[in-house]
Amino acid sequence: MEEFSEAQRRLREEAPPGPEAGAAARQPALVAIVGKSDSGKTTLIERLLPELTALGLRVGTVKHDAHDFEIDHPGKDSWRHGQAGAAAYAVASPHRLAYVARLDAELPLTAIARRFFGDCDLVLAEGYKRTAPHRVEVFRCAAGHREPLCQPGEALAVVTDADLPHPHRFALDDAAGLARFLAARLDTLRDY
Numbered sequence: 001m002e003e004f005s006e007a008q009r010r011l012r013e014e015a016p017p018g019p020e021a022g023a024a025a026r027q028p029a030l031v032a033i034v035g036k037s038d039s040g041k042t043t044l045i046e047r048l049l050p051e052l053t054a055l056g057l058r059v060g061t062v063k064h065d066a067h068d069f070e071i072d073h074p075g076k077d078s079w080r081h082g083q084a085g086a087a088a089y090a091v092a093s094p095h096r097l098a099y100v101a102r103l104d105a106e107l108p109l110t111a112i113a114r115r116f117f118g119d120c121d122l123v124l125a126e127g128y129k130r131t132a133p134h135r136v137e138v139f140r141c142a143a144g145h146r147e148p149l150c151q152p153g154e155a156l157a158v159v160t161d162a163d164l165p166h167p168h169r170f171a172l173d174d175a176a177g178l179a180r181f182l183a184a185r186l187d188t189l190r191d192y
Helices: 002-013 041-054 077-083 109-116 175-183
Strands: 029-034 059-063 088-092 097-101 122-126 135-139 157-160 169-171
Touching: 029 041, 029 109, 041 059, 041 122, 041 135, 041 175, 059 109, 077 088, 109 122, 157 175, 169 175
Parallel strands: 029 122, 029 135, 059 122, 135 157, 157 169
Antiparallel strands: 088 097
């Protein structure tokens, strides 16, 4: 496992890849969409993405999974590489790249954003409810939620069907308003 610890240390410390070889990448803005189960986090991200790209932003996403997951298919060549002991492997085509690395501990969201999303203006994360530096909470009374997940002052904004006392409150169907709100704060969202 020593090689995985060293690989993970490098993932945490290396500069993010630039949009082109030799280019100095800037740190992307980062915000997590958080909320209780069935609050509408994925739906909000689906609605935010076209609004943010219409504003000219290049947006990446990270989905947190508290359990292990498998994106490769048993029997495929790349899967066989991983099964044979590759510490990291990639599947690349002219239009997509998938990178898989074995980790001995979870990477922090901030390290993922810096390392893999240097060519994005903004990274939206789904989850990371306790560790994200900037959070937007989705809170739905219609889903049976009684109390917000975030404590007062923890969420940058709230997307809700309730009359919560928050200075930056958006309706569930106001993805355009939230997109403009986030776009106006990119510099602040790069601070992590």
